[in-house]
Amino acid sequence: MKLRLGMAALILAVGYAAPASADGAAPGVVAGGSPDVAVNGRPAAQTGAAVTGGGVIVGGSPNVFINGKPAALAGSATDCGGVVVGGSANVLVNGKPLASAGTAATGCPAR
DSSP states (O other), X not given: OOEEEOTTOEEOOXXXXXXXXXXXXXXXXXXXXXXXXXXXXEEXXXXXXXXXXXXXXXXXXXXXXXXXXXXXXXXXXXXXXXXXXXXXXXXEETTEEBOBTTOEEEEEEOO
């Protein structure tokens, strides 16, 4: 079953963001998200959202889409080796916290 969230969808929840990883990657946060789907009062993140430490989110849910793009979750990868490390405490997608704008993420790892 695929769940598609779109126009004027709103998910009300309490926010949570985990601390950034300590593996040498620059700390950052998810900087973008859906213009019309919110989680915890913030734009819901999906693939293609930028991360302030560098990169964009490329990993996401295989079966939950926000505006036609896979939902970004805790553990979603970025295109430069970073990862989303936080998400909602009570909005889960396939058992993982749903990310939103402001969610902690690592940027591009130091090279």
